[in-house]
Each structure stands twice: as C-alpha cells, then as structure tokens.
Amino acid sequence: MGVEGTQAARRTQYAALPYRVRQDGAVQIRLITSRETRRWVIPKGWPMKGISPAKAAAVEAYEEAGLVGNIAHEPVGTYTYEKRLSVRSVTCDVLVFPLKVKRKLQSWPERSQRVGFWFTIESAAAAVNEEDLKQLILEFGEQMATKWKDKLEADQQKVKAKKAAAPQAKKAATPQKQSSPAPASSDASEGTKADAGAKKAKASPQKASRPKSGPKGSGQGAPKKSSPKGKNNS
Template sequence: MIPRSLQWLENVKLMLSRPEPVQLAALCYRVRPGKGTEVLLVTSSRGRWLLPKGWPITGLDSWETALQEAWEEAGVRSGTPWREPLTSFSTIKRHDNGIEQRCTVSVYPVEVREMREDYPEADRRERAWLGLAEACETVGEPALREVLQQFEQERAARA
C-alpha cells in the first residue's frame, strides 16, 4: 500500500503520463487554373489565422469530424476529405476561460467542391482563400506553417 503522502505524487504522475487530447483539423483546398493550389484559413476567437478544427465527435470517424468542422467554421458544404491524416502536430489550445492545454492536432486535407455564405459560425469568423506561400506567411504558428509546406510537397508528389 502506498502511503497517503505518496498517493498524491502517484496521482500527479498518472495525470502527466496521459496522452495529449486530440483535435481534428480540415486543411481545405482547391486547385484553380492559373493560380495553383489555394488553402482556406479561418480566424480563431482571438483573431489568429488557422485551419478549421475541433474535438472528436462521437459516432463520426476522424475525417468526418474534420469535414463537419469545415462546415461549421468555414462554410464548406461539400468536399472530398482524405481518409487518412496528412500529418499531426502538437499545439497549445487556449480555452476561453484562460486555461491552456497541450493537444495533438491531426490534419485531414479536404478538396472543397461547394461553399456557402451562411454557415453556423459565419458571424464569428473571417475566412480567406490563400495560395500556399501566402498562407505560410499568414499563419502565426510555426507547426502549422510546416503542415502547409508538407501539404504542398505531398500535393506535388501526387500530381
């Protein structure tokens, strides 16, 4: 039996050893003749440019959740998602109550077929279609910049 004074330490060790929570992101893209590949960025509640993302949704596969987030946060009504993630990265999720939480974000590219102007979070977010180079300059998070660069390389390899 562990003495009471050590039980607290064991509980802290257990909490710290748990895997990071996971969010699922949609890297929405389109290929435009003469313009190349463009990606869709949205603003966060703090005004940072990022990919639509959210927590897993019970009953949906990860790629389905990414597609749902693309609808709710960016107005992507129809698209073809990759069934496997392009990559994942670690980031800090800043909650509205001020708590910061490290989490892993799995990124699912979605080739966009249809957009809507009226979508669930239209009044809370801006959105912008940007070329990959401009998108890399616009996002503030280095890990997200690397994801965009990796996507550009993967798209080129698949073409």
C-alpha cells in the first residue's frame, strides 16, 4: 500500500478517559479489556451522526464500561493506534475526552464482553500498549495534581482570611461602653460653690437693723427727772 493509500485509510475515533479523585487527591483511571486481544484500553468508538465528539465518547463509556459522569467538552489530547478489521488494519487517530465518573452501573450493553479495573496514574500508563496514550495519561495525572494543589492552597487562603476577619467582626458586634464624665477640678468646684452662695444671698431679704441709742450726755438721751416741788435748795 502506497503513502497516499495509507493516509486515506486513517480514521478518527472518540474515546473517554474515565477517572475519579480520591479524598487525598489521588487520581485513578478506569481501564477495560478489549474484546479480541484482551489488552487494557480506554472506551472508544466511531463518530455518531448528530452527536458531538464529547457526547459520543460518553456513550462509549456507558456501552463498554457502564460508566456515567461528566464528560469534558474539549479533548485532553490524542493518540494513534492500529485497529484490526476483518480483512485488514486501519490507522486511527483518537481524540480523548476526560470523563469524571459519578457512578458505575450494575448492567450495561458489553458487561459480559469486557473486564474493568481502577488503576493509579502510573500503573494505568504502564498497562496500555500505545506510547502516545501512555504519555497522555501521565500528563493528565500531572494536570490533575496541579489542580489539586491549587485547590488546597485556595482553601487554606480562605481559612486564613476567615480567621483574620473573625476578630474584626466580633469587635464591631460588641457594644462599646459610654465613658463617664471626668470629675470637675477643685478650682471649678470652689467657683461653683461661690456662685451658689452669691445667688442664695441675693435671693434672701436682709433684716432691718434696730436704731441705736445716742451717746451719754447728748440731748437725745432719756428725759431728766424734775426735783420735787416745795423744796428749796439750801
């Protein structure tokens, strides 16, 4: 087959990269076995008429692995592999869409034809055969680790900000006591007392003074007694 024929034979497929994040931030990848060679692969399939690439990948995850979750709108990367058909093989370029798994169903169309298992990032990369897919899984793990680290740092900043704001909020909510007036100084106190005394003296009437008797020997004194009549002075 010539170069032109090889290029014309290339096909496109859409795949889901099922993953879940544990409480400690570790990411796990769900791989399934292929039906013929029983090697570890990710759910993938051909384009579907009237369905977007991302939704087509989600459909494959349901049909081949029984997984339901949130599919990314943009692919995380691509890889290439040789797909065996009935009489020949064809080169496929696979667009990979991350699928955050929410639940695994009890039954699905290809349950009896495949086996699934959760892998760590490193073990999943080691389990698949395609070199491009190995690298894609490792890079995806690095991206998820960075997101987890950024999330932890953001949460820590929120906690610090909340602790810093707590004393301020408590201080603002506590009513402040009114300060009592300062005692007057001794000089001001004495002045107040003097003013009060002056007002009291002005308000009360003064008593009238009795007339005083004149000095002895003055004509204004008591009248002299007259001598008895009939007696001559000898």
